[in-house]
Amino acid sequence: MKRSLAITSVAVTALFFLGGCGGAPPGAPDAVAEDCTPRDEGLETLEEGVLTVAQYEYVPFSMSEEPGTLTGLEGDVLTKFAELECLTLKVNKGDSAAMITSVATGRADTTLGSWYRTKERAEKVRLSAPVVTSPFSTVSKEGIETVDGLKDVEVGVGQGLIGVDDIKKVIGGKLKIYQNDDALFEDIKAGRVDAAVLGYIAGAQYLKKHEIEGFKVTPLKPDDRLPATREAGQTNFPVGKDNEQLGKAIDSLIQELRDSGELDKIAEKYDLDPTVMHPGEPNLL
Numbered sequence: 001m002k003r004s005l006a007i008t009s010v011a012v013t014a015l016f017f018l019g020g021c022g023g024a025p026p027g028a029p030d031a032v033a034e035d036c037t038p039r040d041e042g043l044e045t046l047e048e049g050v051l052t053v054a055q056y057e058y059v060p061f062s063m064s065e066e067p068g069t070l071t072g073l074e075g076d077v078l079t080k081f082a083e084l085e086c087l088t089l090k091v092n093k094g095d096s097a098a099m100i101t102s103v104a105t106g107r108a109d110t111t112l113g114s115w116y117r118t119k120e121r122a123e124k125v126r127l128s129a130p131v132v133t134s135p136f137s138t139v140s141k142e143g144i145e146t147v148d149g150l151k152d153v154e155v156g157v158g159q160g161l162i163g164v165d166d167i168k169k170v171i172g173g174k175l176k177i178y179q180n181d182d183a184l185f186e187d188i189k190a191g192r193v194d195a196a197v198l199g200y201i202a203g204a205q206y207l208k209k210h211e212i213e214g215f216k217v218t219p220l221k222p223d224d225r226l227p228a229t230r231e232a233g234q235t236n237f238p239v240g241k242d243n244e245q246l247g248k249a250i251d252s253l254i255q256e257l258r259d260s261g262e263l264d265k266i267a268e269k270y271d272l273d274p275t276v277m278h279p280g281e282p283n284l285l
Helices: 075-084 096-104 148-152 164-174 181-190 200-209 244-260 262-269
Strands: 016-019 050-055 088-093 136-140 155-158 175-178 195-199 216-219
Touching (some): 050 075, 050 096, 075 244, 075 262, 136 200, 164 175, 181 200, 195 200, 244 262
Parallel strands (some): 050 088, 155 175
Antiparallel strands (some): 016 088, 136 216
8 A cells, every 4th residue: 555655845856767758768668659549639748748657666556677667556557548648658766755746746747656545645636536445454473453453563664654643643662664665574574573554455465575474464443543444545646736637537547447347457467356456436545
């Protein structure tokens, strides 16, 4: 789940640009065919003919293994969007903390990586229709399912997780904050941390990635002290507040791919139950 770093005025991390039109590095996608007809005429992007995407690696949502390419639960959707709109993908890689800020400040058209729809983000960027749902969960040996259950163990979270301040209030000094989830799960594997809090999908993927056995992913029961547990988080593709047309085009494609069953196929491609692509009515955490 991402991960939700409260949007701050943190300066955007230096980004390097991959892909795009003209001067693309070896391995970048070919230019869009001249006879390509866009699904939505007249879309405006930061660079004509290009969809600039702020990206960081967050399996299985956001991956970019080759220059100018995106894969993953959300990466496949944006790749399809760019293809149908006759846009070349330009992938700006950076740290998770820079992603939302890069969109809000006009450095990217959109971003991906399990960014939840939240009230705070809605003040900074235009949120798209929900894409994926992933309940707020724990990773532990015991299968901790209550917020109070976190008080008795050493807990780690990634710095971008939504609700970090709320978790601090509940468990206090036992909380350890990590720069990223890979560092967190390395400590889980080494026995330096007893439990983690993050999205259900991410939890399952990181246990697999780090080959950790004996731990389970358990959705947390709703608790008013931790608002993120009241409703399952819904990921989205944020765009700039001044580009409603682009936002509506993304919304429309998400619905089209959901209705056609294409989103179900994407979930299955990454060994996930298709229900994760059916988040229900939009909410704001």
